[in-house]
Amino acid sequence: MTTQIRIGIVGYGNLGRGVEAAIERSEDMTLVGVYTRRDPSDVATRGSDVAVHRMEALDEASEDIDVLILCGGSKNDLPVQSPALAARFNLVDSFDTHARIPEHFAAVDATARPAGTTALISAGWDPGMFSLNRVFGEALLPDGDTYTFWGRGLSQGHSDAIRRVAGVAGGVQYTLPSEDAVAAVRRGDRPELTTRQKHTRECFVVLAEGADPAVVREAIVTMPDYFADYDTTITFISAEELARDHAAMPHGGFVIRSGVTGDGATQTIEYGLTLGSNPEFTASVLVAYARAVHRMNADGQVGARTVYDVAPGLLSPKSPEQLRAELL
Amino acid sequence: MTTQIRIGIVGYGNLGRGVEAAIERSEDMTLVGVYTRRDPSDVATRGSDVAVHRMEALDEASEDIDVLILCGGSKNDLPVQSPALAARFNLVDSFDTHARIPEHFAAVDATARPAGTTALISAGWDPGMFSLNRVFGEALLPDGDTYTFWGRGLSQGHSDAIRRVAGVAGGVQYTLPSEDAVAAVRRGDRPELTTRQKHTRECFVVLAEGADPAVVREAIVTMPDYFADYDTTITFISAEELARDHAAMPHGGFVIRSGVTGDGATQTIEYGLTLGSNPEFTASVLVAYARAVHRMNADGQVGARTVYDVAPGLLSPKSPEQLRAELL
Numbered sequence: 001m002t003t004q005i006r007i008g009i010v011g012y013g014n015l016g017r018g019v020e021a022a023i024e025r026s027e028d029m030t031l032v033g034v035y036t037r038r039d040p041s042d043v044a045t046r047g048s049d050v051a052v053h054r055m056e057a058l059d060e061a062s063e064d065i066d067v068l069i070l071c072g073g074s075k076n077d078l079p080v081q082s083p084a085l086a087a088r089f090n091l092v093d094s095f096d097t098h099a100r101i102p103e104h105f106a107a108v109d110a111t112a113r114p115a116g117t118t119a120l121i122s123a124g125w126d127p128g129m130f131s132l133n134r135v136f137g138e139a140l141l142p143d144g145d146t147y148t149f150w151g152r153g154l155s156q157g158h159s160d161a162i163r164r165v166a167g168v169a170g171g172v173q174y175t176l177p178s179e180d181a182v183a184a185v186r187r188g189d190r191p192e193l194t195t196r197q198k199h200t201r202e203c204f205v206v207l208a209e210g211a212d213p214a215v216v217r218e219a220i221v222t223m224p225d226y227f228a229d230y231d232t233t234i235t236f237i238s239a240e241e242l243a244r245d246h247a248a249m250p251h252g253g254f255v256i257r258s259g260v261t262g263d264g265a266t267q268t269i270e271y272g273l274t275l276g277s278n279p280e281f282t283a284s285v286l287v288a289y290a291r292a293v294h295r296m297n298a299d300g301q302v303g304a305r306t307v308y309d310v311a312p313g314l315l316s317p318k319s320p321e322q323l324r325a326e327l328l
Numbered sequence: 329m330t331t332q333i334r335i336g337i338v339g340y341g342n343l344g345r346g347v348e349a350a351i352e353r354s355e356d357m358t359l360v361g362v363y364t365r366r367d368p369s370d371v372a373t374r375g376s377d378v379a380v381h382r383m384e385a386l387d388e389a390s391e392d393i394d395v396l397i398l399c400g401g402s403k404n405d406l407p408v409q410s411p412a413l414a415a416r417f418n419l420v421d422s423f424d425t426h427a428r429i430p431e432h433f434a435a436v437d438a439t440a441r442p443a444g445t446t447a448l449i450s451a452g453w454d455p456g457m458f459s460l461n462r463v464f465g466e467a468l469l470p471d472g473d474t475y476t477f478w479g480r481g482l483s484q485g486h487s488d489a490i491r492r493v494a495g496v497a498g499g500v501q502y503t504l505p506s507e508d509a510v511a512a513v514r515r516g517d518r519p520e521l522t523t524r525q526k527h528t529r530e531c532f533v534v535l536a537e538g539a540d541p542a543v544v545r546e547a548i549v550t551m552p553d554y555f556a557d558y559d560t561t562i563t564f565i566s567a568e569e570l571a572r573d574h575a576a577m578p579h580g581g582f583v584i585r586s587g588v589t590g591d592g593a594t595q596t597i598e599y600g601l602t603l604g605s606n607p608e609f610t611a612s613v614l615v616a617y618a619r620a621v622h623r624m625n626a627d628g629q630v631g632a633r634t635v636y637d638v639a640p641g642l643l644s645p646k647s648p649e650q651l652r653a654e655l656l
Contacts, residue, residue, distance in 0.1 A: 021590040025470045102653050122656055129464070129597075131656045132640050136457070138655070139616040139643035140609075142353045186602075248593070261612055262349040265576075265604035269457075272600070274514075276593035281468075284589055288467040306641075308651050312460050313636030315467035323636050325430050327466070328450055328459045 004030040005294045007287075008065040008089075010055070010081065012036050012043050014249070015094065016071035018283025020046050026287060028317045032065050033057075062088050067290040070094070071283075079104060086112040086119040086304070090297045092290045094124040094282055101127065101306075109304035118297040120305045123289040124282040125273055126150070130255050132307050133271040137257025141267055144259020145190045149177035149198055153251030153278065161226045162203055165219045167211030170239060172246045174202045177253065178231070185256050188266040200231040204246055206239050251278035288315040332358040333622045335615075336393040336417075338383070338409065340364050340371050342577070343422065344399035346611025348374050354615060356645045360393050361385075390416045395618040398422070399611075407432060414440040414447040414632075418625050420618045422452040422610055429455070429634075437632035446625040448633045451617040452610040453601055454478070458583050460635050461599040465585025469595055472587020473518045477505035477526055481579030481606065489554045490531055493547045495539030498567060500574045502530045505581065506559070513584050516594040528559040532574055534567050579606035616643040 005028055009016045012034050023031045024047070033051040036043050040052040053061075058068075068085055070093040072078055078095045085091055086108050095104050101122055112119040122128065130148060137146050151174065158173035181198045184191045203220060207213060213236055221232045237245075254272035261267055275281045289307070292314035296305065313323050333356055337344045340362050351359045352375070361379035364371050368380040381389075386396075396413055398421040400406055406423045413419055414436050423432050429450055440447040450456065458476060465474050479502065486501035509526045512519045531548060535541060541564055549560045565573075582600035589595055603609045617635070620642035624633065641651050 018590060025589075098656065101656050102649070105652055127656045129468075134655045135640050135644050135651060139619075139640075139645075140457075140612050142645075260604075261353075261608035262346060262605060265608050266602075267604055267609050267612075268600075268602040270598075270600045270602075272596075272598045274594075274596040274598075276588075276595055277590060280589035280593050281595050284468050284595075291467075306652060306656055308641030308648065308656070309639050311637050311639050312463050312467075313634075316463050317467075317470075320636065321430070323463060324433055324634060327462045328426065328429050328455045328634055328636070 004028060005291060006030050006032045006064060006066045007290060008032050008058070008061070008068045009034045009071060010058070010068055010085070011071035011077065012038075012045065012052075013071065014279035015283055015286075017046060018277070018280040019069050019071060019286055020050065021280060022284045022287040026291075026317070028291070029287070033061075058085070058089075065089060066294050067091060069286050069290055071286075079107070082119065082121065083107040083111045086117050087115045088117070090118045090293050092120045092123050092286050092293055094128075094286060095122045096124060096127055098127060105304050105306070113303040116297075116302050118293050118302050118305060120289050120293050120307070120310070122306055123286050125275075125285060126253070128282075128285050128307055129273070130253070130271070133255040133257075133269075135308060137255065137259075137269050140269065141257050141259030141261070143261070144257050144267075147185045147193065147198070147256045147258070148253065149182060149256070150253035151175040151177050151199060151251070152202075153253065153275075154246075154249055155201075158201065158203075158226055161223065162205060162220060165216060165223075167208050167216045167219075168205055169208040169211075170206035170242050172204050172242070174204075176200045176202055182254075182256075185258055186268065186270070188258050188268060190258055196229050200233070201227055203232065203234045204237050204242065205234055206242050207236055248276065249278045251275045251281075291315060291317065332356060333619060334358050334360045334392060334394045335618060336360050336386070336389070336396045337362045337399060338386070338396055338413070339399040339405065340366075340373065340380075341399065342607035343611055343614075345374060346605070346608040347397050347399060347614055348378065349608060350612045350615040354619075354645070356619070357615070361389075363396075386413070386417075393417060394622050395419060397614050397618055399614075407435070410447065410449060411435040411439045414445050415443045416445070418446045418621050420448045420451050420614050420621055422456075422614060423450045424452060424455055426455060433632050433634070441631040444625075444630050446621050446630050446633060448617050448621050448635070448638070450634055451614050453603075453613060454581070456610075456613050456635055457601070458581070458599070461583040461585075461597075463636060465583065465587075465597050468597065469585055469587030469589065471589070472585050472595075475513045475521065475526070475584045475586070476581065477510060477584070478581035479503040479505050479527065479579070480530075481581065481603075482574075482577055483529075486529065486531075486554055489551065490533060490548060493544060493551075495536050495544045495547075496533055497536040497539075498534040498570050500532050500570070502532075504528045504530055510582075510584075513586055514596065514598070516586050516596060518586050524557050528561070529555055531560065531562045532565050532570065533562055534570050535564055576604065577606045579603050579609075619643060619645065
């Protein structure tokens, strides 16, 4: 057994809980503790023996932790926490505001580089595994088009929009890839498609007492931005069905690169995810990249990094020799 | 425009021709020349202005070439050529005898390391892109199973076996993933499957004059090793149909990782290729990895390497800043 990689979790919601679960399945890792802004006694971790600390405890803890996994939100938490903590720790975050990635990268690099830490930002599945497959696709088939489809997956923003409609007692919304659009891309047609043309919306709605289903349906399907321009289906269900059948957080989607080589041979690369739990899969990606970060730091690769900078073999607990012999 | 990466092609069959085509689509690369064991005047390249040299010309050429792409066979060519040429050139090969990869790696590393060259072995799609996805799958979902399916694709060995049957004037064989096996894996059943259970075989056969189709069919479907244990279908066609419909070299397949996270959420990762031309796609992978090899050598990363050692961003002609802003 090699020395264990010691992990700290910063923030403990669905994602932090998923990270704890993923570490349980990683024989080369140990969870040192959870760091939270809440009162530690209010945080119920999966494992009964996990140490839960106030965030301030990190001010003293750096020698016991090899890599921090940051599980806060991209809007308010990570823009502050990642640069601040990278000044003292190796870390991985799942910053997913695509448009602000260059800015976040620069802020993290500015503290990590002088400190000699390694800080990998924007790991997960999109950004993350989907980003990798967009680059692989473009590099292998330069004469081609890349298509990213999301779903079937629960959309939090659209579920919230449904719940604000008068006459609605509860509901969820799933985003689905449009079957026609997917079929055209898989055939190699290389169509031009907007995000709306690529996706449909599926709503499960619980009516408030006395509400008129026809009125509620009309209010939802005509809602600007959210539903009006999409192919939207609505199914009315009971509160019991909502609780029983729609509590999970499935998601997924795929990245398809369709291109030509030589004198016109059609080539298609497709990467797809079907996720029973979106936060648990994201957490699994963060944990694998934490392993890579630990190794890259030991190798002197310091500063901000993204998935594009990580040699894939570093994600595996197996040695390079094992990987070549068993999996190449 | 940055400085062009200067490529030499060693060996000019279907693969070498595919590499030439892929370089035509790569704005940052220039083809310096083709090196062949044949009489150069017998080699008709795609481009009319490509310099074709005898292999011996490589003894003097090293200053003009940044990376050699080796397009010979894994049985007889690459075990000799890759170690010999790595003593003087950066190179990429597509060595695909899975069982002998550790030995080939050691032989190439032994000459590349002291010479300060970078030599990436076993690039292509399997080994290559499929190998990468086997490692990603295992690293992200440690509690899971990996399934590799091949096809629909032309199998040279099985096509040869058909053509040796008495009464057969010509024919081809395609390997297909078994639909039932794929469905079970996609559902997350995690079945135990042998290669035979995962694949079916589809034969297109031209009968010799006077041959009895029933006898030929029986001889094929009962052939030990090749067909007896598979679900095999046989379609008799004319010589014209064989020439018209079966001259292309399609292939593909997929790598599926099916696993669980947390308290049992099912997670599935699927990477699939549908290739109109097997050699042209393999060539495209070799060319992208030649770009990475050039950069790794400039960065001081010398010795033998595999796809596991290459940070994905190095495959793209775009800068790290561009990749983060546009594709992450």
